[in-house]
Amino acid sequence: MPKHLTLQKRLTLAAALIALPFFGFAGDFVEGKHYIQISDQAPSKTPKVTEFFSFFCHNCFNMEVQYLPAIKAGLKSDISFDTKHVDFMNSDIGTEVMRALAVIHASERQTEMARAMFNAIQGADGAQGHHDHSAEGHSAKSHEPQIQSRDDIKAVFAGFGIDGAQYDKLADSKEADAKLALWRQQQQEFAVQSVPSFVVNDKYMVNLQEIRTLEELSGLMNYLATEKDKVEEKGGSLGWAALGLLALAAMGRRRLA
Structure with a gap:
């Protein structure tokens, strides 16, 4: 040759x-199909995925129980995962529940405490998006939300060794105030209109309707976080x-x- x-x-x-x-x-x-750009600012300094969710949302509960463990396992090791609570309710109890997540962030048992909050608000079958009213022993009262006030939230956290005084200190701290202010700001800035929503590097939002598998979702998050x-x-x-x-x-x- x-x-x-x-x-x-x-x-x-x-x-x-x-x-x-x-x-x-x-x-x-x-872009425009699998994800959209939601900010003209530079991406976050370190790669990260943020889930915007609500403890009151059945789909969020389902995501927490059924899918998040696999999604997190599929992320590259240098990508952090964070959660932020939306303020769709704009109410006193809604704010208290947001503060509960700020307290959870200060704990080493975040997954267990988050699921306890989901259970307290939605009931154990809330992840399936419905209650079985025909189930034996069912009563309307049995599925009433256990969370009506901060005292109710404290009762949940007491099971994790956090007493009332400690809870108040964490929930009313400057760090918690800063978190809630940031979550509300970004909810507006990123135009978060439904939950769960996933934002990558504070710049891109995943279009879950176009995602077919967990592997595809993790792959998209990895791409947006570290390659895009x-x-x-x-x-x-x-x-x-x-x-x-x-x-x-x-x-x-x-x-x-």
């Missing part, structure tokens, strides 16, 4: 290999890479001449 053909093939292969990282993910996930903006930053560098390949090809032709 002539040497110049061998060189040409090598250059073609090199160009293809350079292009692969930029088109592999982008070809799988389409890097691809765009490097997009312009493809031109320089092409120039470099052309220069290499010219050098090869001079050597063969």
Whole structure:
């Protein structure tokens, strides 16, 4: 085989290999379909996924119990996962429940405490989005929300070793106030209109209606968190890479001449 053909093939292969990282993910996930950009600001400094949810939401309870463990397991190790409570209710009890999540964030047993709050508000079968009113021993009162006031919330947290005074201190702290202010601000800024919603790097929102599998969801989150903006930053560098390949090809032709 002539040497110049061998060189040409090598250059073609090199160009293809350079292009692969930029088109592999982008070809799988389409902006406007699988996700939308919700902010013109720079992405968060570190990769993260944030779930906006509500303890009053059946679908959020279902997500918590059925899917979140697998979703988190599918995320890259350098991606953090955070939860923020929406303020759709705009009521005193709604605010108290938001403060409960701020207290949970200060605990080492976050998953257990979050599920306890879901159970207290929705009942054990709330994750299925319904109550079995025909079940033996069922009564209307048995499924009334246990959370009507801060005292009710304290009763839930007492089961985790947090007494009333400790709870008040955490719930009324400056840190909790800052969290609630941020959650409300971002709910408006990101136009969170339904829950659960997933926001990646404070910049992209996942369109769950277009996601078919948990693997696809985790893959999309990984892409948005660690690749999307890097691809765009490097997009312009493809031109320089092409120039470099052309220069290499010219050098090869001079050597063969």
